[in-house]
Every structure is written in C-alpha cells, then in structure tokens.
Amino acid sequence: MDVRLTIDGHEAKAPKDMSLLDVVRRVGGEIPALCHHEGIAPIAACRLCLVEVRRPGRGEAVLTTSCDYPVSEGLEVVTASPRIRRHRAMNLQLLLPYAPDAPALHEIAESLGVTAPLFAPVTGAPLPGCILCELCVRVCAALGYHALAAIGRGDHKRVGPPFGRSVATACVGCGACHEVCPTGCIAMEDTATTRRIWGRELELFTCRRCGKPFTTVAHRTVMVARGDIPAESCDLCETCRSRDYARRLAPVR
Amino acid sequence: MTARLAGPRALTRYREALTRARDPGRRVVSVCVGTGCRANGAREVYAALRAQAEKHGVACEEQSRATGCLGFCQCGPLLSVAPEGIVYQHVRVADVPEIVERTLLGGETVERLLYVDPATGRPCRTEEEIPFYHRQQRVLLRDNALLDPTSIDDYIALGGYSALCRAFEMGPVAVLEEVKRSGLRGRGGAGFPTGRKWEACRDAAGDLRYVVCNADEGDPGAFMDDALLEGDPHSVLEGMIIGAFAIGAREGYVYVRQEYPVAVERITRAIDQARDLGLLGESVLGSDLSFDVRVSRGGGAFVCGEASAMMASLEGRRGVPRRRIIHLSERGLWGRPTNLNNVETWANVPQIVLRGADWFRSMGTERSTGTKIFSLVGKVNDTGLVEVPMGATLRDIIFGIGGGIPGGKGFKAVQTGGPSGGCLPAEKLDTPVDFDTLVAEGSMMGSGGMIVMDEDTCMVDVARYFLRFLASESCGNCTSCREGLWRLRDLLGDIAEGRGTRDTIALIEELADTVKATSLCALGTSAVNPVLSTLRHFRDEYLAHVDDKRCPAAVCKALITFSIDPDACNGCTLCAARCPQGAISGEKRQPHTIAPELCIKCGICRDVCPRDAVRVH
Structure with missing residues (x-):
C-alpha cells in the first residue's frame, strides 16, 4: 500500500512503512548517513540522518532520525532546517576525531559547512578509524556468519570478534564487512594464496577457469553448502561466472 | 511440600490454620x-x-x-x-x-x-x-517488619493472596477498571498510567501475552526495588498474578539484576513456594487462570532498565534500546503483547484491589496518587528508605523525615530521579514531589532516588560524577550519547581542573542540547539533566571555577590550597604525623605549615585537626 507524503514541500508516494531515509533518497533528496544500508535493518546509530517530521493532527514538527522512521500517510518532512543542520554538525563533530581522514566524513562535513574540527583526533582507539556504525557486525549477521559483535558499552564500546577475542573464528573471509565499512578501517589483505582478516589467515580459492584467486576456500565451501547458486558457479570468479551465465543463456524460441 | 490449594476457600482455611497456630x-x-x-x-x-x-x-x-x-x-x-x-x-x-x-x-x-x-x-x-x-505513610514497606521474606506462610497469615481472591471475585474487567480508576502511575520513572498500559496490552491482538516485572534497579544510591523484593517478594508476585489475570497473560518474567543476589534468591524462592501452593501454574487457585513466572537475571547494564533494551536482553540479545514504532503492549517480548511494570508498581496492585481505588486516590495528589518510596541518601542525618504520599514536599522528606543536614551544615541541593535527574536548590525545597512538578522543575521522579547535598558539595563535581556514570552506562548505540556524554564529562573535568573558560560552558550547553535532542532512548535524552540543571541553578559556581579559578565548595583539588591558620594551630603535631606526603612541618607546640609543592590535597590534616586550624581556599 502506498502512502502520500510531502518532502520539503514536494509531494511524494512511497510504500507504507518504508524507511523515510530510503524514500527521500529515492526521490533524489540528500540526507547524510553513515550507518545505513538499504538491505539491513536500521539501528540509527550515527544520528546524522536527522529530519523533522510532522504527522497530520500531531502539532509541532519533531526531530527524528529518518533511517528507522517508517513513512505514513500525510507525513510532512523537512530534510534541512537550521536545527537539523546544527545537530547533524555536532554529531559529525563527535565522529570526526575517530576518522579525521575518511572521505565519507569529509563529504558530509562539507555539505554541513563544518570547516574546523571541534575536537582533536582520538588516538589509541581499539580499531582506528572505526565510528561504531556496526555495519560490519550487521552485514556479517545478515549473511549468516555472526563472526563479529559489538562489545562493551558506553565509552568502552567497540566492534570485533565476539567476547573480545583476537580472532573472529566464525569468519569465512567473505570481505563483506570490509566492503560496507564507511571509513575503510577494516583491514583485509590478500597475498598470493591467503587472505588476512580479523586475525584469521584463510586460504584463497582460485577460479577453476582463469586461475585468479577470488574468495576464500571457507567462503566457497559455505556458498556450495547453501546452494543459493549452482555449485559449479561457486568455483568461478565473477568475470568467469558472468561469461558462463552468458554462454548458458537458453536459446530464444 | 504442601498440597496445592484448590480454591479461594482452601486458601482461607489455610490462613485460618496458620493464625490459629500462632499466638x-x-x-x-x-x-x-x-x-x-x-x-x-x-x-x-x-x-x-x-x-x-x-x-x-x-x-x-x-x-x-x-x-x-x-x-x-x-x-x-x-x-x-x-x-x-x-x-x-x-x-x-x-x-x-x-x-x-x-x-x-x-x-x-x-x-x-x-x-x-x-x-x-x-x-x-x-x-x-x-x-x-x-512522618511517613508506609503502605508498601509496612509488612517488611512483620514477615520473614522466605516464608509464604508469614505472607499468607498477614492476609497475603487475599487480594488475588478478591480479584477472582471481581473478574478481570473490574480489576482493570479499579487499577485504572486508582490513578496508579508507573513507579519506574516514566509515570505512565498503569491501568491504561494494562488495557492496551489486554486489547492487543495475539493469544500469548506476557507480564514483566522490571527489577533492574541501577541508579547509584537507590534500593527501593531491592528492599521490596528482598523484604516482601510475595507482594510483588501477587501483583503480577493479578495483572496477568486482568490482562490475560499466561507467562511472566522478573528481570532482576544479578548484583542483587539476595533479591534473586528471595523472588525465586517466592515463585517456587507460590507454585507449590497452586498460586502459580496451571489453574491458579482452581480458577481458569494459568500463569507462571520465571526469573531472568540481568548483567548489570543500567540501560537494560529501558523497556526495549530489557526485551532484547530477555530474548538473549544485547541490551540495546530500539525505536518502538509499535508499542510494547502490542509487540513486545518475542513480538507478543507485553506489559512491563516496575517492582513498586506491581507491589501497589494487591493493595488497590483489596482496599479499592478510592482509598488509593485518598493518598497523594490529584494526578499522582498513592505513596512513593524514596531512598533518601547523601548528606542527610537519617538516611534510609522512606515512603510518603505523593505530593509531600522535598522539605518534608529531607528535614521532616530525614532530620536535616548533619553537622549543622547548610542544605545546598537535592538530586531526585537517579543519575539523570536534576539538582534542585534550596529555593525549590517546597516543591511537591510528584511526577509532573519535578519534570517542570527540570528534574524528574525517576524511580525514587533522592541524594541530598550540603554546602561542602561542588556542583561541577556532582555533574561530573553523574556524567562519568552515564558515559560508561550508555549502551553506545547513538553517537550523541556515546560520544557526547564522555565529552561532556571531560569538559566538566576541564572546568574542575582549572582549564575551563566561558567558551567551555558555551560548548557544554551546545553539546548537551544535541545529546538531549538527538539520542534515541531516555538514557541519552535525560543524561544531560545533571549538567543542565546545575548550570541553571548554580551558574555562579561554574563561573567561579572558570573566571576566578576558584571552587567555592573547596572540593576541586586543582583549584584549592590547604594551609594552617597559625592563630588556631596549637602545634599538637597530629597533622604532621598523619600527612601521607610528609608535607607538614613545625615544632611541637608551635604553629605548623604545609608545603604546597608536596601537598596532594587529600584533606587528612583537616579531618584530624582537633582545633579546626586547617583552612582550604
């Protein structure tokens, strides 16, 4: 069921209960966010996707995060008032000391007119560059591995292998966490035969056709076991797999 | 093991047998x-x-x-x-x-x-x-003196579980109406009307409902819920059974913190005893109600007292609050309608059912009915647990019941509502303590913590203390709360240590505004209360720290110096003997002096001086 809402005065339509952030972005609006992924349930951690919403008959506009806000009929949304920009800027200032060189943060800083950092860079963080968006933890869980966790709370919170272990024993080295990290702080190093990630050293799997290593043996084993894609495709790198698919297209009748 | 009681009449006979045997x-x-x-x-x-x-x-x-x-x-x-x-x-x-x-x-x-x-x-x-x-009105705490909390017989002999029988006579609809009419509001802090909460849960779609007791009391210095669970566990349990009857719940949980081992043991034992007597389990007291309760132990995270975080924790997940699009009463524990009330709220239920809504309304104020237990601690003569009707003034509680400030010192402030409460100054002593007035004054009821501070308390130091607690107890989800609170703590540290300027105060206010406006749960949005309320009521003290580098209460070590008044000192040498730094010198029977470069400002000299000759500036 679609609902109608207005975004900065423009009318829009969207499926009911869809994330407001996704709706705004789909109609071309810009809202900064560092912890959001359309395919993963929101946790509203970064507090940058702030907007003002007013529900019909509900009086004043309220400040809220948009990623975890489901759209409803008649919603009036403002995506960039002075109040919104002020709070976004402060929350960004709180994250900047952890990843002062990350392009994703700089881009947002620029859009908010943040020129000088309020606080000095934080040194000695358990995972330098990490802004605790938990995208790595969540994407890992969403893919069914649960190799990572948020650990501790308050100013001691960090992400990494569960229970503070040094090695993520359940990690298969798929690299999804490395891929989604907004600050690029998750180290993943491939040598000729192995991949190093989260304290693990995993043997690489080479493409049966072209011989290029494209994932880890452990990851390939899981892919085969899950059967989401034909087993023989699991042995091919992305390029060879595409070629294989193209070759196997059924003839047009 | 005693046989299960077949019905209310069997319970009455059981009680009669107990009282007959007791002189x-x-x-x-x-x-x-x-x-x-x-x-x-x-x-x-x-x-x-x-x-x-x-x-x-x-x-x-x-x-x-x-x-x-x-x-x-x-x-x-x-x-x-x-x-x-x-x-x-x-x-x-x-x-x-x-x-x-x-x-x-x-x-x-x-x-x-x-x-x-x-x-x-x-x-x-x-x-x-x-x-x-x-000067108190002890409704909930009254029986603590009269019963052995490990004995269900003691509770029953005092009339225990007769409220449940009364509830069965009334029927679930009338029970809920009575609770609604009593005006009982949640004692955990939010003050939401209990009857309305029950109603929403009862009317929610679904065949399995839960009632949960929030016993995750984590405020520093507060022990109201602990005292009830340790002292009168069956009153809480009876409240839950009545609630389950009114709502139509089959299962209940008591979420109690692991750090309350005695409370865990008492409530666990109470549940077992009640089950043995047929007050829990299939067909409670021979009725159609089937209800059982389990104890779930919390790991001591303050944030797990927050409803959505508690549900996550009960489900075995990390205790992190989430936005509640759909209310707990419709979709709570394992996605089912759930009614969560605090220990003290549950303990009020049997009394309301037994004595009626009108009796309950006769205590307290129009909008905050009944009594409330406070843990009265800090710089007050008679610390302890006090129970007063809602609307009693801070002065009644602190001076009337608590006997005022020790050592003839002046009253400076009282913090109500736990770590995220606000500090109210002497001008606010006549504030009636009820849900709405406290919020209007920039503080809150919370679950009933009350920390009294005397003139020797530095408000910057107090704010810093609470921010330290909250910064470590934030779940760490929201940037604003996780990062903002420790930044605030450190900015307050700058002020306490003499590095603060007026800009520091301005930054604190700006940052606190964002933490309050943009954090997800009540921990974050209220965590800035200690700093904002002290800035509001004790701004001069902040200014003395930043402008004059002076701590008026002589607490902040970086801003004070110790010296000995030569006119008052008789050279007894006690201070010199006790000084851990050897910073004090002087001849016997001659005035002593403190070497400032050696002094660590521990205050031992001041404490031991029989003539009050040690000065702090």
Missing part, C-alpha cells in the same frame, strides 16, 4: 537484614540472637526472624520486638544476650539501645515515637 501475643524479635543493616553486621546479630535464644530454650523458629529492610538504615542494624513494637538501633552482637534476657524473656526495654530524638532528647521506644517513621 498474636507471643513475643517475636525481628532483625533487619536488609542491605544497609547487612553491611553493618546484622547477619551476625541474627545468628547470635538465634544461638542465645536457643540457650534459653526459646522456640527460635517462632520467636525470631530475619526480615527485609526496615528503612531506617542510618541506625542499623535494627531490631524490632513484637507485639510491643520496641525498636532497637545500632545493635551489636555484644548486645544480644541482654536483649534476649531482658526483652525477649522479661518484656523489659533496654533503654540504651533506643533511638534518641535529637530534637527533644527523649528516647523513642517504638516506631511511632521516632520522627523518621511517624
């Missing part, structure tokens, strides 16, 4: 082994009492009991003697033989163990004569 005139000595008294050696006193009584051939099982908190923690270990109602304070093991011989056996009073009213100088023999007690 109301028989003397019983109760030793408070609540948190405060336990720390003061009450368990040893109780053991000595049992041993001594046995020596005299007294039937210990019937004539001595260890009870939950009696409230007057300042004077513990406390011992009370029924039926006379004699109260002894600061009881030591050495006092026990005399108590047994003169009071338990002889019916006499041991005068030297009585509390002396400092106002009149007269010894107080019974609770009624002690100002701390007679």
